Amino acid sequence: MKSKIILFIAGITLLTLLSSTVTATAIITQDNFENGFSSYWYRAMNVFPYSGNFSTNYSVSPTHSYRFELHNTDPKVEGGKRAELEGASEPPLQERIYKFSIYLPDGGAEDYAIDNYDCDEIITQWHNNPDPGEAWTMPPLALLTTTNEKGIGHYTLMRIWDDKPDSTTEQLKAEGKITYYDLGSYEGDKGKWVKWTFHVKWGWMASQNPRLKVYKNGVLILNLDGLPNTTNDQKGVNQQFGIYKWEWDGSDSSCRSKLTRRVIYFDEVRVLQVNAPSILQLLQSHRITL
Template identity: 30%
Template sequence: MLSRLLPLSFCIVLSAYSLPKTNLSVTSEILQVAREDSGVLASDGFEDKQVAKFWHAEFRTPTAGLLTRDVHRAGKQAMRFAWKPSQYDGTNPTLHSELLTSPLPAGETERWYGYSSYMPSSSMENDSQTVIISQWHGFPDEGGAHTVPAMALSIEPDNKLQLVYRASNKPITTFLQHPTSQKVLDLGKARFDRWVDYVVHVNWDPIGNTGQLQLWQNGILLVNETGISIGYAEQHKPYWKCGLYCWTGKSTYVEKIIYYDEVRIGGPSASYDTVKPGLGDGTARMRE
């Protein structure tokens, strides 16, 4: 459960000190704001005094998660994620500054994700260390184990934007068990000091009969793969995490920062237009 939000100047702080661990539950996401298409399951424009109820927090410092007016894609606020190498104490939990959703209910495999992110060059560009900025993580069955994310979007050294997806048609029974397949996609150079819109459509299938992955960046389709093996042989398909996962525990910067805004999550009946960033009335436009 999310901890209490406290005001600080023009920001609102989501403290982590009452969250020693994150307990995920398998529930349908809460409907917050729907467009005309009923395929929207959940959304958050980060305009309130606290984040939407469908989120779970993974924050370890008072400044790891802020609702702020510093920059915003639409409306007046956005979500600011921050991570410092100084917070890393050798444990995996201190590598994260993220918000996460619940795993998909049993039997459901398809989701649409729309969001916009902003990376300041002053805290993200030309870092020598990899940072994951969006990931979809497996949810182990009873008696199962965690392994690497089923899908992740990352910034690699030399400012490379990279997407990797993995699959395993065998049960994950040991910690960090190797997936049976993996594919790495080069999406070009990362963009800084501007809002970048993303839409991700995925249909999880570790066998490869119905697996599908599509990714749009600023309205341009960069990934369009069908009949692929994607995800793990688990009852509940992956949950989404956005923010910063600095898994090397290092950074060129004293503090890394990324902003998120205009989050929408859609089910099988959703579409690109259902979840794409921008106000529901179409007045929000990209600013290059």
Template identity: 35%
Template sequence: MQKQHLSLALLITLPFVLATSVWAYSQNNSQNKLIFAEDFENGDLSKWGKTVDTQFKNKKFTPPGKEDCCQYSVQIATSPTNPSDRVAKFTLYRNDPDVSGSRRSELRLNAVARNSEYWYGFSTYLPADFSKDRSMEIISQWHSKPDKNLGENWRSPPLYLKSFNGHWQIARRWDSKRVTTKNTPEGKETIDLGAYQTGVWTNWVFHVKWSHQADGLVEVWKNGKLVLRKTGPNTYNDNIGPFQKIGIYKPDWKYRPHKSKITQRVVYYDNVRVGSDRASYKDVAP
């Protein structure tokens, strides 16, 4: 009877044990797909000072961190929609001093390997007073490092999300040539994603297979809806891949000040995630 009782107990508990084990494996496996996760709840920005991708550490160029001029530029703040939630608040004024050659308030992750694949997710919030301006600002960008040993200088990012005159837009540039100068990429385009909404959070997911050749891929979801899918080249033919930056970059305030009629920009960020090539939409979606 005792053996039968033990066997019965095992039969009763085994499904629960197996289910718990599968759930735990699934959770751990999902977490392993995430390279970086930031919800700003810890109250500091220390994560942005560490190498993100352990498979590709490049300490000689673009360590993760901040690109800001002032104490108010990047702050941990209370969410404008939830008083119990912490988020990142980016503030940029027209007369702020230059940072890295222009007007910006950004957080930066480190570069990835060339021909690599990543998933990126984040939420953005434009305040109610985020007025239309016929001068664009970049809200998130994936920049590339020029191969200066080949004579290259800094160029426009191969991929970026911007706000322009009341709309969201995606801008892309690519070049298979070994040397790319500022004004000679093989291809470029801007895709309009419709009017932006203020006073609400917008959720973004980017899936990119970085490549300067035909095997490249860019997919973009806005609030759960696929709004862009492009195959083919999507970056420059550089030694290393791009690095992501979030925040505000408004170059016209330095180079074409007559185009802008405003004096301040504020943007909020939350739920920033980066997934490896083993990740999926659900792993990074806000």
């Protein structure tokens, strides 16, 4: 009897340690573009031969990646100059892990060149879905490439939040609910695959326990846990990746882009739901026994 009690206590201790270090996840979608892409995504881009294609130029997976190309003369798609794959809308307040690899071309006709100061483009975004009758706003979360005041190309994270039921971009700007974070230069990353991971628990107020961690090549580079990261909407966000460059569509911007073309590659795109029960939860619910 004594040995069983000791074994039980040891088991509880081990399971507690495991449950605190292991994140239980379920795969929503996983795309390496070897055989197309899943129905989770659709093409939010023009139908020109160059707009979006499977490519063997560069890849993380065995042979293929997805290549996006956008020109400043391309017609607008969904109200803007974009070449993106756009995902399904999520239920609100989900906790998910988003993984993807990005390749910025170095040199040649595809070179990911430095633009003028303060010019930028979104390369991955999580866009909100406004409630009926509500205006569209800027996306609550986005990864951008931008040019700083020294003429250096940088990654930037944009975070937007609002707990009020109705939001407008003008109101968000006036209330200081748009924040930017410098994630370092991208110039040394050109010609290399960079692996990004975003662990997000969506929430527009602290009581919803919002979380946001950003990893670059497996290293944590930004931790915004506890800070709100989305707007108050009935629907959740939807992920989009590729190129969205608003300076080319006449939007209100202080930048006048000198570029006429952008090319970018994506590979190993995964979306994981953080919702599977932990080992400790299974034990506590008596679904497993010692």
